[in-house]
Amino acid sequence: MSKQLISLLMMSHYNGPLINRLAKATTPYVRDVTILAFDLWPKFKLARKLISPKKLDFVTTLEPFGIRIPIVLLQNIPKSMTVMDIYTKWMANQAVKELNKLNIHPDLIHAQFIYPGGLIGVHLKKIYDVPLVVTAHGHDIYSLPFLKKDFMEMTLKVIKNSDHIITVSNSNYEVFKKLNLDDKVTVIPNSYSDELFKPMEKSKARQTLSLLQDKKIILAVGNLQEIKGHEYLINAIDMAIKKDKTILCSIIGTGQSRPKLQKLINDLNLNNYVKLVGAKLHDEIPLWMNACDLFVLPSLRESFGIVQIEA
Known part of the structure; x- marks a missing residue:
C-alpha cells in the first residue's frame, strides 16, 4: 500500500536557508511544499530577497507581502481582540487569497516562531481545518511572553491551538516546563549543511x-x-x-x-x-x-x- 503524500504549508518571516533545509528534508513525505514568506522589515530590501529559498521542483514560494494594515481595520477593535489578532488575521486572509490563486489547499501547516507565524497559523488552521505545528526558536518563548500580558496571552493561544510544538534547544524546553506547557513539545535541534560549511584555504x-x-x-x-x-x-x-x-x-x-x-x-x-x-x-x-x-x-x-x- 503506497503512502499518501501531503501538501505542506510552511511559514517564516526570515531565515530562508533554514526553511530551504526543512523543505528538502520533507521530500519523502510531501506531494508539494508551499513556503509563505511574510515581510516584517520592509526597509531591509536585501533581507527580503534572502527570504526565498533556492528553487526546488516541488516547492512554490509566494512573494513576500508587507505588513501595512488598512487603517480601517485598526478602528473600533473589539475588546476581545488585540492589534496582534487583527494583524495576523488580516495576514492569514491575504495568504488564503494567494493560495487560492494557485489552487493550493494544505494538509498540514508548519509555522516558524510563535509570533507572528504561529498566530497566523492559528487563523489558517481554522480556515483549512488542518493540523498546525509550530517551531519555537528562541526569543519567541524565552523572552517575548514575559514582556507584557498581551504577549503571554498570545503565546498561550498559539500553544493551545497547535497540534504539536517543536523547539530547538533543551533550555527552551525548560521554559515550556516552567509554564506547564510541555505536554506536546519535542526538542529537535537546528541543523546546518556540511556540504556548504566546510574548510577552505x-x-x-x-x-x-x-x-x-x-x-x-x-x-x-x-x-x-x-x-x-x-x-x-x-x-x-x-x-x-x-x-x-x-x-x-x-x-x-x-x-x-x-x-x-x-x-x-x-x-x-x-x-x-x-x-x-x-x-x-x-x-x-x-x-x-x-x-x-x-x-x-x-x-x-x-x-x-x-x-x-x-x-
Whole structure:
C-alpha cells in the first residue's frame, strides 16, 4: 500500500536557508511544499530577497507581502481582540487569497516562531481545518511572553491551538516546563549543511571577498538586535586595537540596531577597524567564515546559536 503524500504549508518571516533545509528534508513525505514568506522589515530590501529559498521542483514560494494594515481595520477593535489578532488575521486572509490563486489547499501547516507565524497559523488552521505545528526558536518563548500580558496571552493561544510544538534547544524546553506547557513539545535541534560549511584555504577566501591578506579579521554574523550583543563586541575592538592596529572586525547582518551601532563606531573613531557589511547571501557566509581568524558570537542569549556550529 503506497503512502499518501501531503501538501505542506510552511511559514517564516526570515531565515530562508533554514526553511530551504526543512523543505528538502520533507521530500519523502510531501506531494508539494508551499513556503509563505511574510515581510516584517520592509526597509531591509536585501533581507527580503534572502527570504526565498533556492528553487526546488516541488516547492512554490509566494512573494513576500508587507505588513501595512488598512487603517480601517485598526478602528473600533473589539475588546476581545488585540492589534496582534487583527494583524495576523488580516495576514492569514491575504495568504488564503494567494493560495487560492494557485489552487493550493494544505494538509498540514508548519509555522516558524510563535509570533507572528504561529498566530497566523492559528487563523489558517481554522480556515483549512488542518493540523498546525509550530517551531519555537528562541526569543519567541524565552523572552517575548514575559514582556507584557498581551504577549503571554498570545503565546498561550498559539500553544493551545497547535497540534504539536517543536523547539530547538533543551533550555527552551525548560521554559515550556516552567509554564506547564510541555505536554506536546519535542526538542529537535537546528541543523546546518556540511556540504556548504566546510574548510577552505584562508587566502583564497579573502581573495574572493577582496579582503586584505595582512589583517587579523574578526567576524560576527547575526541580526543587528540589542540581544545579539554587538555593542559589546565593538567596545572590545576599541580596547583591542590599542595593542594591535591590524585588527579588522566585520559584522554581517541587518536589523533595527544598525543606526545605533554605526553611531557607536563613529563615536569611537573605529571606522577603519569595524565594518557593518550588511546582509549576505547564505552561500557567501562560508567564505567569510573561512576568511576570518576569529569568529565571535557576542549574543547575550541564544537558544541554539547555529552560526557557531557553522563556523
